[in-house]
Amino acid sequence: MGELLNKPLRINVAAGDKHWPGGFVNCDKYGEADVQADMRELPFEAGTVDELHAIHCVEHIPRMELEKMLHHWNRLLKPGGKVFIEVPCLNKIAQMIVDKENNLRLTVMGIFGDPRDGKPGMMHGWCYTREELTEALEQCNFTVTETMPKFHIARRDMRLEGVKP
Numbered sequence: 001m002g003e004l005l006n007k008p009l010r011i012n013v014a015a016g017d018k019h020w021p022g023g024f025v026n027c028d029k030y031g032e033a034d035v036q037a038d039m040r041e042l043p044f045e046a047g048t049v050d051e052l053h054a055i056h057c058v059e060h061i062p063r064m065e066l067e068k069m070l071h072h073w074n075r076l077l078k079p080g081g082k083v084f085i086e087v088p089c090l091n092k093i094a095q096m097i098v099d100k101e102n103n104l105r106l107t108v109m110g111i112f113g114d115p116r117d118g119k120p121g122m123m124h125g126w127c128y129t130r131e132e133l134t135e136a137l138e139q140c141n142f143t144v145t146e147t148m149p150k151f152h153i154a155r156r157d158m159r160l161e162g163v164k165p
Contacts, residue, residue: 008050013039014162016058019044024053030119039137042076048077052083055151058133059087060113063126070140077164083142089158096156104112106156137162 007023008056010102015026015033026037029041037043039057052073060071073083088110097107105114135142142162149157 003158009044009048010051011042011044011049011053013042013052013054013091014060020053029068029121040072043052044076046075047052049073049079050064050081050115052081053103054083054085056157058085059126059128060121060125061125066093066126066136067140070136070142074140074142079164081164083137083162083164084159085133085137086157086159087125087128087133090129091131092158093127106153110153110156122146128158130160133158133160141165142152 002109003107010021010024012018012024014024015028016078019026019030019034025035027037027039028032028046029036029038039054040061058066058069063079070083077083088109093110111124112129115123134144134146137160140162142164144163145161147159147160147161148154151157
């Protein structure tokens with residue numbers, strides 16, 4: 001039992017039907033997840049989470065709710081804990097539009113989501129610029145770095161990593 005308490009608590013937020021191996025707790029409001037919960041109200045105790053991975057989900061909530069959610073996530077993290085966020089990047093999408101990119105998956109769907117999906121909540125609530133999302137994370141007391149996206153479309157997306165001091 002003590003060995004379980006020493007394992008890092010790593011959360012895959014809004015996991016959908018993707019269950020990450022390797023000790024991740026997969027959370028989602030819909031479907032069969034380890035923990036059924038809205039990403040804005042994760043039911044973990046303050047200061048218990050080591051990592052929180054939010055891969056292509058933050059863009060699905062209304063912009064007005066972002067800071068409240070980020071403050072909540074910050075409370076859940078241990079000091080030195082990390083949040084990883086990947087979303088479509090409005091800076092990259094805008095440049096592709098200027099460059100006359102005609103692949104809608106790289107442009108319009110990055111901003112609005114894919115209406116063909118049909119699942120609840122799958123349309124996008126906001127499309128972030130690098131600067132806007134960085135500023136929001138910093139206002140919620142994260143130290144932020146940008147790295148290369150690991151999921152979806154690197155040419156269109158961004159990945160920000162926030163560390164709780």
